[in-house]
Each structure stands twice: as structure tokens, then as C-alpha cells.
Amino acid sequence: SGALSLASGVLAALFARERTGKGQKVDASIYGTMIAMQGMEINYTSITGVEPERAGRGHQFLRGVxxxxxxxxxxxxxxxxxxxxxxxxxxxxxxxxxxxxxxxxxxxxxxxxxxxxxxxxxxxxxxxxxxxxxxxxxxxxxxxxxxVDYRTMLKSEQARINGYLLELDHPVAGKVLVSGTPITINGEVTTAAEAAPEHGQHTEEVLLELGYTWEEIGALRDSGAV
Structure with a gap:
């Protein structure tokens, strides 16, 4: 799983090189990957305070020790x-x-x-x-x-410092921690996340960037197109 994260980071770096002509330094973490792969459970625990049931004790092929x-x-x-x-x-x-x-x-x-x-x-x-x-x-x-359980993991200073857990100021849930990314580019670590936009929140902003005037955007809204 850590290798998949690293491969994703390398692909992003290659894409950046194609666009900018500059090389990128990619880091990926197994610990961060494990957190990211359990993002749904971690975010659920962070927001509700409820610990989900454990899925099992190991792998179906690997038993014994x-x-x-x-x-x-x-x-x-x-x-x-x-x-x-x-x-x-x-x-x-x-x-x-x-x-x-x-x-x-x-x-x-x-x-x-x-x-x-x-x-x-x-x-x-x-x-x-x-x-x-x-x-x-x-x-x-x-x-x-x-x-460790998710509530214990959410207290991990290592996870927060490395951006594997991000602070999110949610409009409904308030300030919570959510899973981040196991990949860093050029050592730049993100420590805060943005809430997902509401439906249509950026419609006007996007249309303005595309060259539409306020009059044209108003006409689109009146017609029900946006």
C-alpha cells in the first residue's frame, strides 16, 4: 500500500515536471497510507466520537504468527x-x-x-x-x-505534524480532524483541510473565470441552466 502511495506521488511529480520543467522530491509513508486507507472510519470517529467495530484480527491468507x-x-x-x-x-x-x-x-x-x-x-x-x-x-x-483504536490514533502528534491528519473547520460539525494524504512533494506539508463545497457554491466564480458576465450568469440562473 505504501508503494501505491509512492507511485501516485511519482506520477504527480512527473506531471508537474511536464508542466513546469522542474523536478520534484516525493516522500510517501506507510503509516500515512494506513491512515488514508481508513479515512472513512477515522473521519466517522473524529466527527461522532463513536468507535466503529473492528473488522478482524488479520489477513485471510496470513495466519499463524x-x-x-x-x-x-x-x-x-x-x-x-x-x-x-x-x-x-x-x-x-x-x-x-x-x-x-x-x-x-x-x-x-x-x-x-x-x-x-x-x-x-x-x-x-x-x-x-x-x-x-x-x-x-x-x-x-x-x-x-x-x-490502537481510532480515538487514540487521532491524538497522534506524529500524524498531525506530517499532515496525515488535518484540521477541518466544518460548518456543521465544528473543528474536527480528518484524514490527510500520505504523500508530500518537496517537503511541503498541509496541516489544514477545507470543507467540501456546497452544491453550486462556486458556480458564479467558475463562470466569471470562464468569461461570462454577471448579466449572462443571471440569465443562466433565470433559465434554470445553473
Whole structure:
């Protein structure tokens, strides 16, 4: 998904180069992309204060040591465990006896048919807090992070500074945060969003730019054309 954002940014930069003759520096973020892809849910939570239900704990193809696992105080998400890190992972979670067990240790089984190892881990991870598990896992270079809800994410200073969350002064909802873009061009970060225009809000402005006179615009309105 991050690569798709980067590709979009590169296409925009190429278009700008064609128009201006100047090169552009493109940055894209996986974190920002994840926020942008959940824009509908994030904006809903921001405006209503209501947290939507979770869609699931992982991917339909990637199971085993992949996806979200409940801890004593929340959830953590693990992005798989490869062969190099598997021994360390087994030691951290206390399943050394399964390290070489073909029912659990083969990487293909763990990630694609891993219901057995998943059930084992579902009994182990709730014994400690998310913070405790993440400290041990990240120290062992295992890709893991805390699963946060949208209300927590809306408080992310990192997301706001990078323009992944934008301030919007909405005419009905008031001042709220909405999802932004994961792409920056030449380091220019947008921090505020504009409300979507009401129907016909810019009709006169556009017609004036196209060369219509006020008399002609009035005639168009009288005829029902605009």
C-alpha cells in the first residue's frame, strides 16, 4: 500500500515536471497510507466520537504468527516471524519445545495454515501487557506494534505534524480532524483541510473565470441552466 502511495506521488511529480520543467522530491509513508486507507472510519470517529467495530484480527491468507493477538490490556500486531527470528520468538513466548516441531515450526505452515500456533499464542499473550511484549519482541528485531483504536490514533502528534491528519473547520460539525494524504512533494506539508463545497457554491466564480458576465450568469440562473 505504501508503494501505491509512492507511485501516485511519482506520477504527480512527473506531471508537474511536464508542466513546469522542474523536478520534484516525493516522500510517501506507510503509516500515512494506513491512515488514508481508513479515512472513512477515522473521519466517522473524529466527527461522532463513536468507535466503529473492528473488522478482524488479520489477513485471510496470513495466519499463524501474523496479525493481532490479545494481551492483558489490549492487542499487539505481529508481521510474521521468519526462520532467523523464530528461535528468539520461541524463547520470548516460552514455546522452545515447539521450535523444531513440524506442526508449528515450518514457516509456510505458520503463516498460511497456522491455526495451531495461533491458538497456542492466544493463551500466552494475555499473560502480559502490550508494553511488556513489545519491549521483548522489538529488542529481538521482531516486527510488532500496538493495536490502537481510532480515538487514540487521532491524538497522534506524529500524524498531525506530517499532515496525515488535518484540521477541518466544518460548518456543521465544528473543528474536527480528518484524514490527510500520505504523500508530500518537496517537503511541503498541509496541516489544514477545507470543507467540501456546497452544491453550486462556486458556480458564479467558475463562470466569471470562464468569461461570462454577471448579466449572462443571471440569465443562466433565470433559465434554470445553473
Amino acid at each position: 501474523w496479525g493481532a493477538f490479545p494481551t492483558s490490556d489490549g492487542f499487539i500486531c505481529i508481521a510474521g516471524v521468519d526462520e532467523k527470528r523464530w528461535p528468539s520468538f520461541c524463547k520470548i513466548v516460552g514455546i522452545e519445545h515447539l521450535e523444531k516441531d513440524p506442526e508449528y515450526s515450518d514457516n509456510v505452515v505458520r503463516n498460511f495454515h497456522g491455526e495451531k500456533i495461533q491458538k497456542v499464542l492466544d493463551e500466552i499473550f494475555p499473560k502480559k501487557s502490550s508494553k511488556e511484549w513489545l519491549k521483548q519482541l522489538t529488542d529481538a528485531d521482531i516486527l510488532a506494534t500496538e493495536v
